[in-house]
Amino acid sequence: MADRLDSLRHELLEAVDHAPDLKTLDEVRVQALGKKGRVTEVMKTLGSLPAEERKPFGQRVNAVKAAVEEAIAARREVLEAAELEAKLEAERLDVTLPPRPHPIGRLHPVTQVTEEITAIFADMGFAVAEGPDVDDDFHNFTALNFPPEHPAREMHDTFFIEGHPELVLRTHTSTVQIRTMMAGPPPYRIIAPGRTFRCDSDATHSPMFHQVEGLVIDRSTHMGHLKGCLQDFCEAFFERDDVPLRFRPSFFPFTEPSAEVDIGCRRSKDELIIGEGSDWMEILGCGMVHPAVLENVGVDPDAWQGFAFGLGIDRMAMLKYGIPDLRTFFEADLRWLKHYGFAALDFPTTFAGLAR
Ligand code: DAH
Secondary structure (H helix, E strand, O other), X not given: OHHHHHHHHHHHHHHHHHOOOXXXXXXXXXXXHOOOXXXXXXXXXXXXXXXXXXXXXXXXXXXXXXXXXXXXXXXXXXXXXXXXXXXXXXXXXXXXXXXOOOOOOEEOHHHHHHHHHHHHHHHOOOEEOOOOOEEEHHHHOHHHOOOOOOHXXXXXXXXXXXXXXXXXXXXXXXXXXXXXXXXXXXXXEEEEEEEEEOOOOEOOEOOEEEEEEEEEEEOOOOHHHHHHHHHHHHHHHHOOOOOOEEEEEEEEOOEEEEEEXXXXXXXXXXXXXXXXXXXXXXXXXXXXXXXXXXXXXXXXXXXXXXXXXXXXXXXXXXXXXXXXXHHHHHOOOHHHHHHHOEEOOOOOEOOXXXXX
């Protein structure tokens, strides 16, 4: 009997020590100490022993039980520590990893310049508004005071949508003037950057390009405010305080009077310097919002007035960063982007510098 107990103890301790993981250890525990476990079964034979043998035998069985329990507890600790170690190793995350010395991603100059322009106008109290790339004839033309069949519609080389005669790819961001004014009551002070489309493609025209629209409507805004606003903008954008601007009378159906604005520059062989010399370069169209446009969107032109402007983002990027060819903007050449692109996390602000 004693031998049998010794070998049981030996066998169980062996099983505990060799349990490779917590699950197996638990199975060993149940087989040894559970309701039908080996030690429990031996304990049950106690009653069939002669009275004088019961006590010493019971003590020996209890000692085996205690030894097995103790071994299980010790083994569990070892296995738990190992399991935690393995988990930590598998889920290792080195938070001290430094950024890559040469970040690969670069912001496209159009993105950069859009953010720069937005930062400048935000400082002047403009909110950013948006509209869809695919818009309808009403927002793109009719509400902006283009008469039906008027040649001004053809000026725009419009892309139409097959099967939807009323839809167009917007030819300018002026659509957002209409959307903004129809969405709520005046006053308005917004810019709307976005994509625009015209069926035109050569060295200086891309069928998809970018504009920023501006709109200010309140009770007393006049042409002087428009000039001041654009002058301040250009000086902030080109980061110099002597940018010469020239306002030339022009025509747009949605403004009266209308003007085109040129910036003074010097063109040499393959260089263009802003703010010097005697050449002029057109950068935007603008004017006082036509009373008919205000009427079209339900704003009383006798009570409200203001100005609007539309600026080519791509051209501003070319001027500021000396990028000679518009077509390269949209060729998706990574070498080009590496050369002309901007670091992704340097958000332009007027106080910390627009481009760094
Ligand atoms: N939408 C015009 C264009 O794309 C640009 C423009 C001119 C916008 C005058 C305006 C404006 O808001 O007042 O040719």
